[in-house]
Amino acid sequence: MIPFAFYLFAILITGLFLVTVMSKNVLYAMTSLAAGMVLISGLFFILGADFLGVVQLIVYVGAVMAVYAFAMMFFDVTRDVEERHDKPWLVFLLGGGIAVTLVVIFAAPIMGETVHALYPPVAGATNPQAVGLVLFTKYLLPFEVASVMLLVAMIAGIILAGKKMEISLSAMDEDMIADTKEHA
Amino acid sequence: MSLEHFKNRNVGTQNYRMLDLDPTPVTGWGQFKQVVRRSLSLELLVGLKVTLREMLKALLFGKMHTTKYPFEKLPIGPRYRAIHEMKRLLESGHYRCIGCGLCEKICPADAIRMDTHYGENQRKEVSEYTINFGRCIFCGYCAEVCPELAIVHGGRYETASEQRASFSLFEDMLTPIDQLKSQREFPGYGSVSVNADTNIKKTPLAY
Amino acid sequence: MMEVTYLGIIIKAILILAIISAIAGFGTYIERKVLAFMQRRLGPMHVGPYGLLQIAADGIKLFTKEDFIPQNANKLMFMVAPVITAATAFIALSAVPVFPDFTIFGIFVPSIAADVNIGILFVLGMMAAGLYGPLLAGMSQANKWGIIGAARTAAQFISYEVVTGLSLLAPIMMVGSLSLIDFNHYNETHPWMVFMQPVAFVLFLIAGFAETNRTPFDLLENEAEIIAGYATEYSGMRWGMFFIGEYANMITVSVLASIIFLGGYTDLWFIPGWLAIILKIAFMFFLMLWVRASWPHVRPDQFMWLAWKVLMPLAVINVVITGIVIMV
Structure with a gap:
């Protein structure tokens, strides 16, 4: 049952991401990317990592892709995108190189004999608890650093977006808009 | 509410009540205070209370507003101006219209068309009389101008029909001869006033 | 505890599909009736009795x-x-326990179709994925009202997912589990969560209204402003599917609120558990219609203001206070 599910998901994910890369239509690309993200969470569920699966669902499908979609509002999605390919061989070389490197990185532990889990799962702990145990013991420092980094990014975003927030262009007439442009 | 009360437009004499609204806060702190006060005093729940009260009124005390229209109809005013009626003389049963053409002349929408000829007894008779209800604006001038109270407005306001001609022919608007007894006078413009009998002391011929 | 079999889960799944889609259809009738009564009208009267x-x-x-x-x-x-x-909408319902466990024809039917131990998160995640319906509908129909509706979908769902998640975090901390069945068991031994976490309950209700696109917050298809938003060009059964999805989501939120905050399917005084949860879900559903009859729409900018400047800070403060109380 589980190998069947794995191969089903793997084929579907690969196919959908191929559509993302190949399609000339923005809407198809976005939708297949989102659908692929949903199916990746299916892979997590097969592995028994329920928590990560749901996080994949909420973060990538619910938030990241929705922000992409928000950016898509500024394009005419009914029209096809014309892509420029100046040096197709370079794209092929770089993309293929990255793909091969990734395969080697992830295949190496399977080939190796001496690899073993440093922090084996705690017996009796459910999946979210196990994630929490690892996160707040071994990876506490990276976790906190990441959170501080996100906080910095958030504050920076607010400041960037909030600059000149009290000025409303729609409430000004054209002379005043020209004045503000000169001063800037 | 009585009609007099309703028609009283002298602002200030009615039972108006000033809402004790606070001035709109301008500062951030004032807005914050207003939000907190309104949230904690549960002003939102007042709306919920009102709708629930109305629902209970409707369900438990039968105070529904709905009139099931095709099955029950609201009474209309006696001077309501809907599809025209042609009246008959009560004594002879002959139609009242003398073919004077005043209604055709005054009609601002040019909806009325009539044709007359001399009958057998050298009396003017109506040979054709139609009202184009695609044009009629139901202003009531025709009923007002009619010297014989022959054309009046009726109470038939459901004017949907398969053909416009269905209620624009003279025969259709004429009171059926077998219902002559129940013919009612129209109390609108141009009609004889209710106390006409007491107002007229002598017949006009006596002058 | 009897063994959970595939057959039992299939029966449960069929039950959920059949009952919920029937209720979703019936919900439109209830909604029209309740709104009519609140305006002292009769509502639909002519097809069949009442x-x-x-x-x-x-x-x-x-x-x-x-x-x-x-x-x-x-x-x-x-x-x-x-x-x-x-x-x-229906996948989200698969991780929600609706009735207590029961046995039919000797087959054990569990209370929940898929008892994943991260039940709440799964439901929230699936409801978050539900944003693609209105979003793609609005973007694909080559209609400016649709595009505006889709933009509002993205903004509204992202913002209010944050509020839903943070408001549920405090109850999750108190129970110490993400499984909805654990929430139900917690309510057996403790007073209802709504009395211990009133702020979280109100926040969850507000965010739930926003995520199910119900009236004070139904900006995606606000007919006064943007015709019908994402559903402008839809007709027939495709439009009907949006409707069924919305009603299924309403039921999901009602069930979540009943189980997490209102005691779930534990026996209440003399009322058996299955009846108690039906009553609670029915009340939550009625509340949504009641609110629709009572309150006007919110302006979109006020709506975003509400999410980020009022509800999210309140939710975070609530989580912090809950954490301090648990630690002490």
């Missing part, structure tokens, strides 16, 4: 209507979008 067969009439109308696809629309996406809404 208009009860109005659902059948509506269904016939929806099925026989022309399935209209605009000329410049992206046809595939236009056709797929309503299915996404309906499907995600």
